[in-house]
Amino acid sequence: MTAPGLGLGLDIGGTNFRIATFAADGLVPLHVHKEEVGEARDPASIVERIAAAAERLVGGTDDVTMGVGIAAMLRDRQGTVARSPHLRWRDVAFGRQLAARLGTRYSIGVYNDVNAIVWGETVAGAARGCRDVLGVYVGTGIGGGVVADGQLVEGASNCAGEIGHTKVRWDDDAAPCACGQRGCIEAYLGGSYVAKRIAAELAAGAKSSAVGIAGSIDEVMASHVDQAAAEGDEWALELWSELAPLLGVVLANAAAVLNPERLVLGGGMLSRTPLLYDLVVTALTVAAPVAIMETLDVVPAELGDEAGLVGAAALARDGVSLVKEL
Template sequence: MTISIGIDLGGSNLRAAAFGGDSATPLAVHREAVGDDRAPEAIVERMARTIERLAGGSADPVTVGVGVAALLRDRRGTVANSPHLRWRDVPFGELLGRRLGARYRLGVYNDVNAITWGEAVAGAARGYRDVLAVYVGTGIGGGLIAGGQLIEGASHCAGEIGHTKVRWDDDAAPCMCGGRGCVEAYVGGRYLIARIRRELANKRRKTTVIERAGGSIDAVTPGHVDDAALDGDAWALALWTELAALLAVALGNALAILNSQRLILGGGVLERTPALRTMAEIDLMLVAPAASLEPLTVAVAELGDEAGLVGAARLARDGVSIIE
């Protein structure tokens, strides 16, 4: 039986799984914290040992797909920038390939691309040839499938929907990418939580949100705001109305260009804020072109943490962007 291994390298955890043949059910799973030592060489060594354990005594060549929370520069797995790992201009694919040796065939992918492909293989995008997947977590990432093919782009950064602009006036919010007015700077988790707590601390608005968090502003999460909005809290509803519209504009513009059959919404923020997600879907119906909406169905991501492992393993097994 041929073995393929999928890796998901994020800012907090390194997760890995081995798959046999065409199965999307893992034979074995490994998870560990990334830890404080984020030097590329240290992470490569730990990852290589994990891969070797999962590969076991397989006599056949083993394919390895790695999804990285990073902006990639090329098909050789060069990390242009990864704020989570604090990497910039790191030849990650070259380092890992050299450490593993000729027995392993390696592909390195953006983590959201791997997640999107995982949903296409065994999740909410199964059976769809044209897909836009948008994940709202700490930041906002996107994955694109067109004609049944993963779209990585000329410089490997297709799908960066989080950095499309939804505001461009003088008050547009600054983003970690160096730009202003990105949808991530409004709806991405790190910015959203900071804004919620800042507004509650500075204005002490009449709202039930703080009470829902046990009386501590520092304990408030987007989930508390979502619960309050569902109960008709005026401040929470006003904030969600603003943010749902901005997210809908970004989604609508992307769909106008891509004409996707399937829109998948996922990520930690949207998983915990069903009211915000529903409001954004309603606004999307108002802002997206009618022709783009006609073939569209919207679904919630199904595979959770396993999506990136399944997707990375399958991309490598199928020979997508293998490093030669």
């Protein structure tokens, strides 16, 4: 493939979207533009704002590749969004709409945001040089991405890597998940669910030094609970000791199936809770087959907010799942 004149990487979240420029063969953002998604979240409005930002950044460049990572479950390799709770989209032909708006000088690929993040870590971050990678990110929700034999695994319907919706319970008391099912690991350890549980238990009378660390009961976050647990707080330790093995077993099961050489753990929730991170890794080590753990290196993510921009841009530049004109 002939190197393009310029690369763009785009990350669309529930609060902001960011777009970065890259040199034709580069993996370091040259310039990053950020703006709030805002209340006008209909597809036409989002497409227009993205297109306008892209056109300002690329100017008169004739040949542009654009990779878009979006917080959504995708239906196909044409960038059709099956469901995006953050954007309130369902069955939106986003990739084709964006391609139609920007025109033929843009080669566009649309990817699940965590897949883009994991690819970014694979080509330029914590999994550089690895060919078999599992990345799991625990933030507001839980997402994952898989690289096998040096290739991003997207799956038959572009939904590979949805580790947050693997089940840890399947009974009438299983916690409900935003996906519409019950018992998903995300419904137990996703950041928004953990925050709700912390608030509910403290409001119900649980006593914890996390309140003093935070300043008030209404300010307690997972990071305060983690600090309290590290200092020996009984309630905080009990909560973490319940939740960490759930994710540890999910990771162990995934490792047993995929046999990755590198497991990258990231996301806002885990990055702010070092004790929880360690407890999860301990549970993984106990639960995974010994032969799997002998060759598995568990590491924290390196690239932070830039990972999705780097990964999306690199995937599009390499011609992975580009939106085709039909």
